[in-house]
Amino acid sequence: MPTPEGPMPQRGRLSRQIVMSMGLVALITTLIAFVGSFVIYGLLYTFLPPPPGPPEDMLIPQAPDYLIFAALLLVALIVAVIIALRLARRILAPLNSLAESARRIATGDLAARAVPGDRSLGETAHLVDDFNTMAMKLQDMAADMAAWNAAIAHELRTPLTILKGRLQGLSDGVFEPHEALFRGLLFQVEGLSRLVEDLRVVTLQDSGRLQMRIEPTEIGAEVEHAVDSIRPALEEAGLRAELRIVPVILRCDGPRIRQALLALLDNARRYAHPGRLRIDVEPRDTHVVLRVEDDGPGLTPEFARHAFNPFTRGDASRSRESGGSGLGLSVVRAIAMAHGGDVRYVPSSAGGSIFEIDIPRAPVPEPEP
Structure with missing residues (x-):
């Protein structure tokens, strides 16, 4: 990770280059006027020596002297303008590209991207990169929204x-x-x-607005209620539920935890091979793990990477029935995250699936006397 001092010099490139360029313009203007006057007067004294007269008269500028100074300043001004225009083009090129891309995005062209141009100008290059990143995320969000609607x-x-x-x-x-x-x-x-x-x-x-009714809950009782409510359907599918529950009081939304567990059990009912279905509640130091394990066939590595994304379904040929919205595992993840926890899938050693919901533990307040 870069140190706090690291990005600062990079972020100051543009300001340094502007200061250096302006200083260079001033230096060039001064040198043209100073050196040019020496050169011109040297040539004049060589080829047009001054007429004899009092030396004091030579210290007072005459009309030709003013013309020489004006010509030198005009040349210096032209050089300064050329340098300033080149610097302005370097600075304005990425900014104009940024403004044009912003106008295109405002009209609905989310594929518009700005061109960073000269990357030696650190701030403008970073500004363009940040804009392009924002535009890419906006395009991805629009694509996700269209996919969701479909x-x-x-x-x-x-x-x-x-x-x-x-x-x-x-x-x-x-x-x-x-x-x-x-x-x-x-x-x-x-x-x-x-x-x-x-x-x-x-x-x-x-959107971060899923409300939870957090209260001390006997998590084992919620698990038993969920399993009992779906046990006939599990037995009809050839699945034998085996519970291993360690009693623990957990601050959580009990109905939501029951909803997440039912989604996992219904997923096993649809796809798991007939056999044992193990449901465990395992308290640990900082969290409680709710685990559902079946005897197979498990998830393919490709599908496992996207299993918790909305509208993601398993192989329909392995399902006992048609239907299912592809939202079950997404709901499990949403409920786990709303509790500050997470959900994960790992293949079992026997070739089945293991889904684990981690719910952080919090101190349960003592009841008031």
């Missing part, structure tokens, strides 16, 4: 199409009202509700 529209399209078709059929008398049809419609509505809630959690966490 993904959300894709996820909403299927259940809405089913609901519209079924309701239109009921309205036209194509379908007879019966309990199975209404259960199917209710299932689609519940899927939409889950999708909306998952989107709300992920977007609120990304």
Whole structure:
């Protein structure tokens, strides 16, 4: 890491170059006037010697002397203007490129980039680099937003199409009202509700506005409730839940922790091989680890790098059922981060998947007497 003294000389290049250039202009102007006067008067005395007369008269400038001084100053001024224009072009070239790129971005061209030009001018080069970095992030955010909108529209399209078709059929008398049809419609509505809630959690966490009701919670009880609520579905998928819980009081949002665990268990229900499903609660010095481990098949290295990104799905051929929004693991990460923790995936030694949620521990206040 650079020391605090390191960037300072680099950041001062432009100011130093301006001072040095202005000093050089002043020096050149003075030298032209001073040396030029010696040269011209030397030539005049050589080829046009002065007429005889009192030496005092030579100390008083005459009209030709003023013309000589004016000519020398004009030459010095022209040289100074040329040097100043060259310096101005070096400084203004990247700034003009920056202004043009800013105008293009303001009109919607997020691919516009400024040209740093002469990198010996440290401040302008750094300004252009910072602007280009900002423009790149803005373009990436716009692309992510477009991808999010497309993904959300894709996820909403299927259940809405089913609901519209079924309701239109009921309205036209194509379908007879019966309990199975209404259960199917209710299932689609519940899927939409889950999708909306998952989107709300992920977007609120990304904006830093996901609210947590932090209070002392028996984390083991929350885990047991979550497992009991989904146990029939796990058993139907051939998964046998095994709990290993160490009692611990943790300051957290219990329902949110239960929501994150349910997302992991539902993910295992969809993709894991039939067998054991181990759920552990392991207190450590600074945090509590909530772990879910299955017997396989695990995640591929390519997919594991993006598993917690929104709308990322596993291999559909390995899923026991269609559906799933690709937001489950994103919700887990959002809840963990809202608690100041994190979530990670590691492959197990048996070839399965291990998902671990780390929740920092905080002192639990003693109850008041």
